[in-house]
Structure formats: structure tokens, C-alpha cells
Amino acid sequence: MSCVLVTGANGLVGRALCRALAAHGHDVTALVRRGDVGVGGVRKWCHGEADFMGLDQAWPRGFAPDCVVHLAARVHVINDTAADPFAAFRATNVEGALRVARAAREHGARRMVFVSSVKAAAEFDDGVPLAESMPAAPDDAYGLSKLLAEETLWQYGEQSGLEIVIVRPPLVYGPEVGANFLQMMNALWRRLPLPLGAVDAQRSLVYVENLADALTHCAVDPRAANACFYVRDDQDPSVAGLLRALGRHLDRPARLLPVPVSLLRAAGVLTGRGAQMDRLTRSLRVDDSRIRETLGWTGPYTLDEGLAATARWYRSTH
Structure with a gap:
């Protein structure tokens, strides 16, 4: 059993990940910004400072996670109203992620799983599914901030000994999707x-429960150390x-x-x-052969099963 800290635990992926980790017997702490947001079945830690400022000083006494899965982020928006979008993305997605990494390492964490995005690599696949070895060419401020966060965390990992695992999901869907x-x-x-x-045009997607399962593997499997992975459903x-x-x-x-x-x-x-x-x-497909070959991972749900579950949720609300 591992002790895992999950940031952004009240989001679509965070809730699914906390459930998956707990179901596998891991000790889970959910880091959230607001105390009125509940994550069922796991310990909750509320830290409301923007971009994780003061996280090290607020760290609970005696809390020493094995791994932190960093989901919290300023997300991509179509019509961004920020005066300087890249500065806003960088403050949260780069500087905030680095604060989490440093605080976690100071308090005993051996690994950080950083949930990045396919947008850190590209907006289109140019006829060939994206692989981790291909050069990254983000097309907007959000994608650029995610790529810069990846590079910053790689550098910190090399300096500190913290194992870094990068996961680049495509479009995530599931019940409660927005x-x-x-x-x-x-x-x-x-x-x-x-x-x-x-x-x-074909699009890679990932059902939220498949992504949560993949992140659970990345958090605890020794073979995931210092690797980057794409993850997807079984069809595009x-x-x-x-x-x-x-x-x-x-x-x-x-x-x-x-x-x-x-x-x-x-x-x-x-x-x-x-x-x-x-x-x-235009098509945007990813090649998930690395996570399948390295970790032996296969998504527990098919694309059709994920769509069916999402549709059942939607119909229950209408």
C-alpha cells in the first residue's frame, strides 16, 4: 500500500482517481482549495492559497506521501479574458506545479505524477499518431505552459532525485463532463x-475511469519512473x-x-x-504503445462502454 497525495482532487479526473486509488487499497489524501468540496472516502486537506503558495509551510505534521499526483491546473479556455494569458497559465501550471514538487520532496515523496495534456505536444497529428519521442510543438498558451511545466519538473527531478512521471491525456470524458x-x-x-x-478526422479520447486506472499504475509501478506516457481508449x-x-x-x-x-x-x-x-x-491521435509495453497497461473499459456510461449519466439528469 502506498500513501498518495492528489491535487485537484475535486475535478472530474481527481474524483475518479481518488476512488481508483482507494479501491486498490492505497492511503489517499485529497488536496482541495475549498473546504466545502467533498471527496468521498478519502482524507481531505484544504489549502486555499493561489498557485500553491505557502504549501510547504502549511504541510501537515507527520504527513509523508510516497507519491503526489498533480492534477490541479489552469485549464484551456476558448475565449481567455486574462490580460496576459501565458503569464496566468505559467503562474499556475508551471510555478504552482514546481511548488508542489518541492514541498512533496521535502516531506518524503519519492515520485510525482504530473498530468499534462496532449496540447503540450500538438493540436494535430499530421497523419501519424503522436508518440512521446516526437518533438513537441504546442500551439497556444495553455499547451506551452504544460510543456514548460514538464521541462521544469524534469530538471527538478534530476537535481533532487524525485522521480517524475508525465502523462499526456487527450480529451477526457465521462459522467459529469463539461x-x-x-x-x-x-x-x-x-x-x-x-x-x-x-x-x-479521427480523435483519440480517454474515458475518465481508464485515465484514473492508468494514473494509479503510474503512481505505484516502479517501471513508470522518469517516463512520459500517452494514454487513450481502445479506438480513435x-x-x-x-x-x-x-x-x-x-x-x-x-x-x-x-x-x-x-x-x-x-x-x-x-x-x-x-x-x-x-x-x-483535423485528426489528433496518440500512440499509447509505450504505457502498454512498459507497464502492461490496458484500459479496463472500451470506448463504447465509456460512451454508454457517460450517456446514462446525461440521461439521468434530463
Whole structure:
């Protein structure tokens, strides 16, 4: 049994990870910013300072985790209102992560699992699924901050002896999902016609329970030390295929119009949403062979099972 500290434990992934770790018999402490946010079945530690300032001084006496899984982050947003988006991302995603690493190491941690993002590497796959060995070329402030955090943590790990494990998930979905995935389900539920029937771009996804299982392995498996991993579900659906599968599970058959991709991209440019339309109409797949070969990891759920569980949750709320 290991003692694991989870930051960002009240988020979609954090809740699933705490459940997974506890189910495997590990001693779990959830680090959250607000005391009114509960994480069932695990110990809770509330630290409300921005970007983990003062974390070392606030560290509970005698608390010595074996590993910290760092999920807390300033997340990607479509229309960022920050005066300097990169400075805001850097303060939380780079400097905050380093404060967590230093405090954890000072109090006995041997390993840090940093949950990065596929956006630290690229927005598109250019015809070949992304592998860990490929050069990273982030396209926005969020992705750049995640890549800089990875590099900063690698350097700190080399200096301090803290084992660093980087995990780069693609789009995460599951019950209680929000953002674009939720908007997609809302559109299907309302039976809106969607002009995406001709979009055959493929996207890697990861069901939240699969990601939680992979992170559990990364937290405790000695073979994960100082490695970077992509993680994904067993299939990479096309955009149209994903909508059809979700519509089937929602009992709301997708109404897809076969609008040519060239017209969609032109409309994106005209409406000021060219970048969003590019992301929607181009492939972004990841190669997860390293985590499968190194750790022997296989996701416990298929893509279809993950979509079915997400649809059941959605239907229960409507």
C-alpha cells in the first residue's frame, strides 16, 4: 500500500482517481482549495492559497506521501479574458506545479505524477499518431505552459532525485463532463442538425475511469519512473462516428449533414472561429504503445462502454 497525495482532487479526473486509488487499497489524501468540496472516502486537506503558495509551510505534521499526483491546473479556455494569458497559465501550471514538487520532496515523496495534456505536444497529428519521442510543438498558451511545466519538473527531478512521471491525456470524458463534450451531448439531446457528417478526422479520447486506472499504475509501478506516457481508449473514432455512437446511447440518433470540410473551414474563418474549426476537422491521435509495453497497461473499459456510461449519466439528469 502506498500513501498518495492528489491535487485537484475535486475535478472530474481527481474524483475518479481518488476512488481508483482507494479501491486498490492505497492511503489517499485529497488536496482541495475549498473546504466545502467533498471527496468521498478519502482524507481531505484544504489549502486555499493561489498557485500553491505557502504549501510547504502549511504541510501537515507527520504527513509523508510516497507519491503526489498533480492534477490541479489552469485549464484551456476558448475565449481567455486574462490580460496576459501565458503569464496566468505559467503562474499556475508551471510555478504552482514546481511548488508542489518541492514541498512533496521535502516531506518524503519519492515520485510525482504530473498530468499534462496532449496540447503540450500538438493540436494535430499530421497523419501519424503522436508518440512521446516526437518533438513537441504546442500551439497556444495553455499547451506551452504544460510543456514548460514538464521541462521544469524534469530538471527538478534530476537535481533532487524525485522521480517524475508525465502523462499526456487527450480529451477526457465521462459522467459529469463539461465543456465541449457536454455541448455536443446537449446538441444531440435537442435533436439539432449538425453539419459534421463529412468530418472523418479521427480523435483519440480517454474515458475518465481508464485515465484514473492508468494514473494509479503510474503512481505505484516502479517501471513508470522518469517516463512520459500517452494514454487513450481502445479506438480513435471519427468526429461523425463519435456523434453517431453518442446519439445511439442517448437514444437521440445524430442528425448529421454532410457539409464539405472545406466549407466548414471557410465558415470558421468568416466567423472568427478558424482555430476551433481546424481542431474539429483535423485528426489528433496518440500512440499509447509505450504505457502498454512498459507497464502492461490496458484500459479496463472500451470506448463504447465509456460512451454508454457517460450517456446514462446525461440521461439521468434530463
